[in-house]
Amino acid sequence: MRKKLLVLLLVLIVPLQAMVAAKSATVVAQGTVCNVTFYAPDIVRVVKYPQGAKGPSENSLVVTMAPLENMKVNITKQSGTTLLKSKKLTVAIDNATGIVSFYDGSQVLLKEKGTTFEERNSGPDKGAYRVTQVYELDGDEPIYGLGTLQDGKLNRRGTQKFMEQSNLEDFQYVVQSLKGWGIYWDNYSRADFKDDASGMSFSAEVGDASDYYFMYGGSADGVNALMRQLSGKVDMFPLWTYGFWQCRERYKTENELLEVVDWHRKNNVPLDGIIQDWQYWGSNYTWNAMDFIGEGFRHGQMMVDSVHRMNAHLMISIWANFGPYTKGYRQLDEKGLLFDFETWPQSGISHIWPPRMDYPSGVRVYDAYSKEARDIYWQNLKTLYDYGVDAWWMDSTDPDYFNSKDSDYDRMTGLGTWRRVRNAFPLCTVSGVYDNQRKESDDKRVFIMTRSAFAGQQRYGSGLWSGDVASTWDMLRKQIPAGLNYTMTGCPNFNTDIGGFFCGAYNRGRISAPQNPQYQELYVRWMQYGLFCPVFRSHGADAPREIYQFGKKGEPVFDAIESAIRLRYRLIPYLYSTAWQVTSSDESYLRALVYDFPNDRKVWNMTDEFMFGRNILAAPIVEPQYTAEEIIKDHKAVERCKAETDFNAGKTAEKYLPEGATWYDFWTEQKHKGGQSVRLETALDRVPMFVRAGSILPLAPVMQYAGERxxxxxxxxxxxxxxxxxxxxxxxxxxxxxxxxxxxxxxxxxxxxxxxxxxxxxxxxxxxxxxxxxxxxxxxxxxxxxxxxxxxxxxxxxxx
The missing domain is CATH 2.60.40.1180 (Golgi alpha-mannosidase II)
Known part of the structure; x- marks a missing residue:
């Protein structure tokens, strides 16, 4: 009886094993092991490593998906080729060369060109490799993604970039093509991206294998959906996050902060959030103490409660490092969980610039790769959480890293050398806050705004802002493709410092930037772009940015800013419903025009227009119309400019309407045929925007905060x-x-x-x-x- 039962079990088990095995094929060619595994009918993992080497780790920081079980993949060998075929995709491995190609039926989607491994012969990464993977692209095939690059380009063809997380640029190692395919390169070290006559390539400083995922979504939306299937869905942000947020660098007292919220309520200018930037903790020696211990913040609980009584929410700045006189520093240092490299702030003296290096701050970055360190970080952050702080502004999640030395990269972290995992730092540090807050309670959604991001970060209740960007028209123009390319890596939540962070060049004589017509025009147009971002937030240094700094009600600049804020609140039902589509159906807020109009070649590299959700074409003005782009440096000339500038004057602008739809001007409701440029009459208080024919747009009455009624x-x-x-x-x-x-x-x-x-x-x-x-x-x-x-x-x- 036992023998019969054993035979029966074997009969049942063998087909199951064969089915699992049939999702994968391995070929050894020219000394390289090549493994292809279907994770889904439209997602394929390709792993290559030198024969005899250990190969990649099975644990990915980014990929959370396991291969689907109920999936049929046919594997055959013919004419020197191993073919794997699902219902959506065919993958071919050349048995002689190991070259992998991807097909949609008979159409070639993408083909490898080669893989190289340069062994590292010294240091703690000895035995690993510098790994380069090269692909062949069609001659005019546009590609998108990589991250927030500040070069003003949308199409990444013909570009080259050394990728290391920084203040202004961040990288996700995801690219996608107009042909409907995408690649996620699963590596966390610094890397070179290059596209030239030799092919498109990723070259990582250290890795055990060439390890990437090929996704065939058929469209930009499809690729984003597969990237989120691979690495995690997007959480819903709270409703109140979609209102207007005000910040400055920095509110120096609790009263300064509360006065701003109070002004908005008394003057009926909508506001949902106020942000407290750094140094509420006191000196640089108590940097990031995560408590209200600074002079001017002696009543932290009162401040938080007062913000809430005025029906607003508080976001607060927290950093990835600690000063030597903080509890967090001591707890982490005891366990060897602090890095030694130089970071911000460099000096312990906060009010002197440049930094006094004879008074070093002693501030050190924590080892976010260690779960123990992440838990200690949260234990300290919980002080602010218990006060009732609503949201986290996670600064320096790159992190700041000055005067770097190659030996720094040999430093061990909780997941290997700093060299091996350098670019995954933002993913790890954000995950620690998200995971721990979710354990505390489900009563409040996690809302994190972070300066840096890596692939997969969309699953951690976080959005990225584009760093300390300069206050120039050129930088405003660059934010649009930066946000669109970031979105095309699967991460949907992007925003910028409205007005740019550094506006000091516009402070001239007795005229501060908010009273300088050149900056006023730039700020208004940046505000009008910002109202289309998932988070709508004014922030910056060198001059305060509250609306009343720009004038008073009835004056054109004030009225234009207020108009943008009010329009945002009218759009909240549309925006919050779009947020649900982002979460439930893997859609995007910021949609490069190639999402919806891939057949219109004129939009393949369009950097000044985009779809805001499925229905609204945003076409913000990103060139000055009333003042000169070059910043006036003579204060007398600024005085003349102020006297001569008439912001009430009407202007015109030319905007392109994509082919494949009919368009209505949002303001005039005039109908236009797509596939043409139209000249519009414009005004300072109007942002050009159009609605696609075949749309239904819900608009709310203007509210003072998103949840007012x-x-x-x-x-x-x-x-x-x-x-x-x-x-x-x-x-x-x-x-x-x-x-x-x-x-x-x-x-x-x-x-x-x-x-x-x-x-x-x-x-x-x-x-x-x-x-x-x-x-x-x-x-x-x-x-x-x-x-x-x-x-x-x-x-x-x-x-x-």
Whole structure:
């Protein structure tokens, strides 16, 4: 009986083993082991390493996905080639060379050109390799991604970049092609990216293998979805994060900070967040103490509570390093969990520039690669969490690293040498905060803004800002492709310091930057770009940036800034519903035009326009219209400029409308055919924006903060010319109950031929939900508005 049972078990087990094995094939060619494994029908892992070497680690910092079990892959060998074929993708391995090629049917998607390994013969990374992987691209094939590069380019063809995380540029090692494929290069060391006549290549300083994932999504959205399937979904940010955030470098007292919030409430200028930058902890010797111990911040709990009483939220600056007189420093130092390299701040004297190096700060970066160190970090941060601080501004997550020496890279971390894991630092440090806060409570969603990011960071409730960018028109222009390329790595949350961080060049004589017409124009246009970013945040050094620094109500600059803020709040139902699509359907806020119009060659490298969600074409003005771009340095000339500049004057601008859609000017509602440039009449208080025909746009009444009232009396604007669908998403606005299904959706459908808008029965429910409401429906081109009563229990419709 036992023998029969054993035979039966073997019969059952063997087919299962064969099925698992059939997802993978290995070829040894020219001394190199090549393994190809299907993780999904459209995701393939390729690993190559020298024969006899140990190969890669099975534990990835980025990849969280395991190969799918119920997946059929046919493996055959023919004519010197090993073929692996799923229902979506064919992979061919040349048995003689080990070259791997990827096909969609008979169409070549991508082909390797070669792989090289240069063994490291000394140091703690001895036995590992410098690894280079080269690919062949089509002659005019555009590629996108890599990260936030500040060179003003969208298409990465013909470019070269040494990739090491820094203040202004960050790298995710993800590229994607207009042909619908993407690659994630799974390596954490510094690396060179290059595209030239010899091919497109990644060359990592240290690795045990060439280890990458090929994804075939068929489109930019498809590649992003697969990258998130591979490395983690995007959390919902709280509703209040989508309002307006004000910051300055820095509020020097708790009263300064509270006065800003109080001013907004008294003057009815919407605000949801206030940010406290550094040194609320006191001196540089107590750097990042994560407590209100600085002079001017003696009533930290009172400050936090006061912000909350005014229906605002507080974000606070925290760093990846500690001063020598902090508890965190002592706890980490005792366990050998601090790095020795030079970081910011270099001097313990905070009020003298340049730094007094004869008074070294002693500040040291912590070993974020160690779980023990990350837990100690959170134990200190919990002081601020317990005060009720709402969000974390994680600065210097690159981290700052001055006067680097090659020997520094030999330093061991919790995951190997600094050389081996250098660029994954932001991923590790952000993960520690996210994981620990999720353990504390699910009542408040994690909201992190970080200066640096690595692939996979989207799963940690975090978004990236583009660092301490300069206040220039050129830098404003560069933020658009930087954010679009970052989005095309699968990470959707991007924002910049509105107005640029360093505005000191505009401070002239008695005129501060916010009173200098050159800076006023730049700030307004940056604000109008910023309202399309997931986080809408004003910040910078050298001069305060609050709206009242620029003038007063009734003056053109003040009114233009207020107009941008108010428009943001009108768009919040659209934006929050888009956020749900980002989380549930892997969509993106900032969409390079190649997402939606890949057949229009004119948009392949367009760097000044993009889609904001699926429906709105954002075309911000990024060239000065009222003042000169070159900064005036003579204070008398600035005085003359101030006297002569008329911000009430009308101007014009030319904008391109992508082919493949019909477009409505958001402001005038004039209809335009796509595939052409149009000249618009512009004003300082208007950002050029268009809505695609076949769109439904929900607009809210202007609120003083995002959660001031529920979404009753929404204006539902239909842009005819094609059928349209829009899903309005609502939940409690904070906490993680949405993960348990506690949310609702209402789907609007426009039948263009019938001229009918249908509002479907509400799906789902959540605590505190609005049961009855009114929608005010208007069709562009029609003068009247129709009021629709709605209780969610049944579908309703209205005809025009």
């Amino acid at each position: 529920q979404w009753d009396n929404l204006e539902i604007i239909v842009y005819p010319g094609a059928d349209a669908t829009f899903t309005l998403y609502e939940d409690e606005g904070d906490n993680y109950n949405y993960e348990k299904g506690q949310y609702s959706t209402i789907t609007f459908r426009w039948n263009d031929k019938a001229g009918k808008l249908s509002v479907g029965k509400r799906a789902g429910a959540f605590k505190g939900m609005l049961n009855k409401r009114t929608f005010n429906v208007r069709v562009v081109g029609k003068e009247h508005t129709k009021t629709v009563g709605y209780d969610g229990t049944k579908a309703v419709s209205v005809r025009f």
